[in-house]
Amino acid sequence: MxxxxxxxxxxxxxxxxxxxxxxxxxxxxxxxxxxxxxxxxxxxxxxxxxxxxxxxxxxxxxxxxFEPKQGGAYSHLCIEVKDLMAMDKHLKANNIEVYWGPQQGMDKNWQCWAKDPNGNPIEFMQIDLESPHAKAAGLTGK
The missing domain is CATH 3.30.1900.10 (glyoxalase-related enzyme like domain)
Structure with missing residues (x-):
């Protein structure tokens, strides 16, 4: 690193x-x-x-x-959150469609997905202490 x-x-x-x-x-x-x-x-x-x-x-x-990009090489923005269920509820309360999740991904992190007004995908992710992310960051001591 x-x-x-x-x-x-x-x-x-x-x-x-x-x-x-x-x-x-x-x-x-x-x-x-x-x-x-x-x-x-x-x-x-x-x-x-x-x-x-x-x-x-x-x-x-x-x-x-300098027009907005639709498609292209961009994949998504990931925003780490402390409480995914609270974020899911907040998005829905503000009429933001959550089009995937909340659910646990293959990496064991919890996630849900929405789009901003330009259609850019955003992953909201809560780190699970059993995930490879947590282990790589030294959050688990394992």
Whole structure:
């Protein structure tokens, strides 16, 4: 493992639904709108959402040549949670469709899946102490 790597710094999405995306990530999921950046002409360019510590989601405003990606190489964003059942209930209470789960995956972690307003898949995952993730991170002592 590269001990110079601290963690995932950010994941980035281009959107033509900025208000919906900010509502989803900030109001529904409870992440913090950290700051905004404007482009060289002073127009809105990126909204930064702080997930935890120095981990962010970057939301780029759609513009010509910078359209939202549908499909492509992106797979999904995984957000680790402490209580998956509480997250599942919270998503559903906010009319967010949970299209898979909650259930235990092959890796023994608990997960459920939803999509943001642009259709990007998001895995919400609760680490199980018997999972290979917990063992690799030294959470089990095994």
């Amino acid at each position: 590269n001990d110079n790597v601290v963690g995932i710094g950010h994941t980035a999405y281009t959107t033509d639904k900025m208000a919906d995306m900010l509502n989803f990530y900030c109001d529904i999921l409870g992440f913090e709108h950290a700051f905004s950046l404007n482009d060289k002409e002073g127009k809105p360019w990126i909204e930064y959402i702080r997930v935890a510590g120095c981990q962010f989601i970057e939301l780029f405003y759609a513009k010509e040549g």
